[in-house]
Every structure is written in structure tokens, then in C-alpha cells.
Amino acid sequence: MTENEQFKIQLEVERIREKYSRFSNLSQYEIIMFALSKIDEREATLTDGGWKCPACGVKRKERFSHCVACGQALSRAKVDIKEFAKSISGKEYGFSQFNKGEEQTARENGFVIVYGCSDDLMEFRGAIYDEGGCYGGGKVYFNRDEVCQSNERKNYPNWIKAIWCGGETDEIGQEITWTYETKIPHETFMIYEDREPYCRGIVFSVEDLK
């Protein structure tokens, strides 16, 4: 390190000590270690109040790459969405359609599972927990929190179109009762009822929503 660099570092350390009282008694080494600790990713934990930063405890509804309060780098979703969709595919129609572990994995990774129920419902599980009506097919509008339950769609910029018996078939040519259409990037999975294809559901990431 040149003398000039050393000098610049000392100036910065002095500036930080003056600006932030919590650093006023820390050595140059301690200040550098603090900065480094912020760029080492840590795991945020999902609590009832949202994603909790392990460094400062602030909770946020969304899973960010950094804590917006203290700057701590936070690790991102670890489960691959393709693998996840594959892992929940092939189930028989039932209540509840997914087990607690599957819904928890979806929540923790910001995934939303969308599938049909009965002849009139579009179910949302995981990072969104809700349902929308789509008797005979039709669009269900939603945002990052909930499904729109009225005709006032201004705050619900995303949609999924449910199609009832639209002629789509599974890999052995059987017609699928419920299928979906949407511009949101997604993966698909199958639900069967008495071995007949009931629904080709979708999984997407909330990060891809408007």
C-alpha cells in the first residue's frame, strides 16, 4: 500500500468515526471487519411479521437481497423453481392439495403455486395465500399480496387466465380439465383425479410480478 492510499484510508476512517457515533471508539481493523460482515450473505428468517434480518432484526414483507435498514447482504432463494414444480407434480386431487412442508418451501423461496379446485376456483398457495373465482374459465387478477375480489382492478396488475376444458392434453393425449394462460414466467405441474388429468397447475416467483 502506498503512503497516499494509507492516508486516504485514515481520512475515511476519521470521517466514519465522526459521522457515526457507534464507530467512534472502533479501530480501523474493526471498522473494516464490520464492512466485510455486511457483504457476507446471511440467512433471513421467515416470521409471522415477514422476513427478519439476522443483523438488525428489521422485518420486511418481501425477500430482498439486502436488508434495507442495515445493508446486510441476505441470501436468496435456494430451491430451483423447475425442480420444485417437478417435486409437486403427479398428485391426486385432494384437500389439502399440498402438505405443510411444500407450502413452507414455496413461501421461503417466494414461489406461488396456482391450481384449480372444484369447478370454479383458482387457488394460490405459498408466497400468496388466496383464491379467486373462475367458474367456466376466465381471468383472475392479483398483486403481490392478494387476489382481486371485485371489478376494481387498478391495484391488481397481474392476471392468470383459467381455461376449463380447452382441449389441452397431457403427454398421453387425455384432455386436461383446468389449464392456465399467463404472461408471468412459470413452470407447470400436474394434478390427477382418478388418473385423469384434472389440472395443469403453475408455479411462478413473486419476483416476476408487477
Ligand SMILES: [Zn+2]
Ligand atoms: Zn438489517
